[in-house]
Amino acid sequence: MAALGRRYGRVVVRAGGNPNQGGLRTGIGSLDALFTTAGLPRGRLSWIGGEAGAGSFDLGLALLARMSLSLPVAVIDFDRKVDPGDVEDYGGELGNCWVVRPRTTQQGWASARSLLQAGVEFCLMLATQWPSVGRALPALLVAALEESSGVAVMGGGLTVPLEVRGRLGIELSCRRVGWSLAHGDVAGILLQLLVARSRMSPPGMGCELRIDFSRPYPKTAGIVDLGMLSSSELSDCTTLTTPLAVVAR
Amino acid sequence: MNQQVRLACVSFSHLALILAWRDHPELTSEAVLVGSCSRDGRGIVLAASAAAQAMGAHIGQDLRQAELACPEAVRLRADPIRMDQLREQLRAALYECSPLVELTTDSQVYLDLGGRDARWATEAARSAHLGRSVQQVLGVPPSVGVGQSRFVALVASSKAGPGRVRRVPYGAVADFLSDWPVSMLPLPPRTVERLQGFGLQSCGDCISIPLPDLQRQLGADGLTLHRLCLGQDSALISPWREAPPCGVRRVLAGVVEDSESLRFGAAELAERLAAKLSCRGRASGRLRLLLLDEDAAEGVVTAAQPGVFWDEIEPPAPVATAEELLPPILSLFARARCRALVIEIHALDLTQPPATQSPLWAVGGARSADIGRAAARLAQRFGPELVWRVEVRAGHPGDIPEERLVWSPG
Incomplete structure (x- = not known):
């Protein structure tokens, strides 16, 4: 093994993820409880997927804003549509945030790997679709994650390529269940987050969150924990029969 | 002493000051401080004009102290890129006159004028040409001193004055140095103090004292003093020489044709190269990749040789650690289109590693x-x-x- 490692590099021979690496706490109790690591799993690639408008982008940016208060973070904007001002609106620190706007998917993956190796601890990759990138780039990204104990989260999209899916540590399904209204205005989004697939724990757990937008009340913007989902709610979620609800604030 | 040793010392205004005068000719006779940033982040005086030095500023002083000493001095920032360019031009002009050149500081150089050169019939013509070449490059007249040793050449340069050449022939050294004050000899301050306590004010006074008496009073410094006064210091010049190449070589078990496979070994090569650079305390400004296949001839490798892939890359900043070396090495491997049996990576343009102070x-x-x-x-x-x-x-x-x-x- 050592000879192979010396000859072809550390990437070719490596052990599985370190189970003791722990997690990166988000500070949102229900969300942290979804992971056995009590936080976003370090050294692994995670995916928060969902339909367009499900809230995965907002959730990702709100998480990025929380992390940017204490860690260097990066957002890889594959669609070049994200407004980094949202990070500031969610109470984040833009001074700790690097924004990458790649021209090609390969550039985005390579940038994420380089920035994680350089010291970025939380890397958010946002795209509405995830085209195939081959096997090497996801493998190298995961190797960089394991080496740096960083966290990488893919946000958005209904599907991911098979070669990426094989590298995912946890898949979270995001679903919008309603809007939060204030004085007749849409002031936030209600969403449910389910563990669709996990390499670290049995899937099936879920939580409900509310993300308050920065407009019209910028001071309250951020994630609000609405608690874990009960078994009956979870069964509704899995059959996808729960109608969209409008919840007054 | 070898009769062939003839050294020249050329003194001129500091390069940073010369560049400042070029940009601001009106400051030629004014007090000027040229500041630079030291490795620990402090501002220091890189060059000070004669007027500023007369007011108490000196080279190497903390910039704030110098500003307190001469508050009316004009403060300018040094331009290291232009200084490098001027240094290169100066070095090229000096190599025209001698193959052995020591750029001691940015205001002083030493050259070996020993031996004969067909272009100049006499040493006087050669040293005059040297002065003119330096003046042509710098735009200010240098002072040139020629003697049988470093110290004699330095004293001759000091006595010559700007735009003049002072040559000290063999046999006239003792007379030449007789009035040179002991306070300006390269001796420890305590030794100089003792000499002045004995009433010895110049080299002429010291040379009249027998060597055993000097050694009895001053120890090893006595012998040094005696030799300096006779112009017999044995220090020669240390000419600039190109550093031996720094690189790593890896022979593969078999020919590899896939550049992706080559990249797997990049991390190990980066670590080995970083270890070599660390031993020298240097960083590399340019990296070269050589891939040789079984058709490549042994011996000196050139880019045009069959079976050789040759490519270079210049990182945005000098690289020294394995983490810094890995990305450019990976870029080189990504461009590689060749069968490879042997991989060589050479670190070129070795410089001081960049010093940064992180905002902790x-x-x-x-x-x-x-x-x-x-x-x-x-x-x-x-x-x-x-x-x-x-x-x-x-x-x-x-x-x-x-x-x-x-x-x-x-």
């Missing part, structure tokens, strides 16, 4: 410098519009992202 008090600041360097490498690889830093414009910029945010390259 800021959140994540210790890593910001590393991330910034990684962003610079990504920008070099994929284009400048890839990694961005964003900040919110001050005031009330509104909600439109184009007006609200200020984007700057990462």
Whole structure:
């Protein structure tokens, strides 16, 4: 093994993820409880997927804003549509945030790997679709994650390529269940987050969150924990029969 | 002493000061301080004009102290890139006169004028040409001294004055140095103090004392003093020589044709090269990749040779550690289109590793410098519009992202 490692590099021979690496706490109790690591799993690639408008982008940016208060973070904007001002609106620190706007998917993956190796601890990759990138780039990204104990989260999209899916540590399904209204205005989004697939724990757990937008009340913007989902709610979620609800604030 | 040893010392104004005078000719006779940043981040005086030195400023002084000493002095910032260019021009002019050149400081050089050169019939013609060449490059007249040793050449240069050449022939050294004050000899201050206590004020006074008496009073410094007064110091010049190449070589078990496979070994090569650079305390400004297949001939390798892949890359900043070396090495491997049996990576343009002081008090600041360097490498690889830093414009910029945010390259 050592000879192979010396000859072809550390990437070719490596052990599985370190189970003791722990997690990166988000500070949102229900969300942290979804992971056995009590936080976003370090050294692994995670995916928060969902339909367009499900809230995965907002959730990702709100998480990025929380992390940017204490860690260097990066957002890889594959669609070049994200407004980094949202990070500031969610109470984040833009001074700790690097924004990458790649021209090609390969550039985005390579940038994420380089920035994680350089010291970025939380890397958010946002795209509405995830085209195939081959096997090497996801493998190298995961190797960089394991080496740096960083966290990488893919946000958005209904599907991911098979070669990426094989590298995912946890898949979270995001679903919008309603809007939060204030004085007749849409002031936030209600969403449910389910563990669709996990390499670290049995899937099936879920939580409900509310993300308050920065407009019209910028001071309250951020994630609000609405608690874990009960078994009956979870069964509704899995059959996808729960109608969209409008919840007054 | 070898009769062939003839050394020249050329003294001139500091290069930083010369550049300042070029930009501001009106400051030629004014007090000027040229500041630079030391490795620990302090501002220091790199060059001071004669007027500023007369008021108490000196080279190497803390910039704030120098400003207190001469508050009316004009303060300028040194331009290291232009200084490098001027240094190169000066070095080229000096190599015209002698193959052995020592650029001691930015205001003094030594040359070996020993032996004969067909271009100049006499030493006087050669040293005059030397002075004219330096004046042509710098635009200010240098003072040139020629003697049988470093010390004699230095004293001759000091006595010559700007625009003049002072040559000290053999046999006349003792007379030449007789009035040179002991306070200006390269001796420890305590020794100089003792000499002055004995009433010995000049080299002429010292040379009249027998060597055993000097050694009895001053120990080893006595012998040094005796030799200096006779112009017999044995220090020669240390000419600049190109450093031996620094590189790593890896012989593979078999021919590899896939560049992706080659990249797997890049990390190990980067670590080995980093260890070699660390031993020398240097960083590399340029990396060269050589891939040789079984058809490549043994011996000296050239780019045009069959069976040789030859490529070079210049990282955005000098690289020294394995983490810094790996990205450019990977870039080189990505460009490789060749069968490879042997991999060689050479570190070229060795320089001082860049010194940075991370803002440790800021959140994540210790890593910001590393991330910034990684962003610079990504920008070099994929284009400048890839990694961005964003900040919110001050005031009330509104909600439109184009007006609200200020984007700057990462």
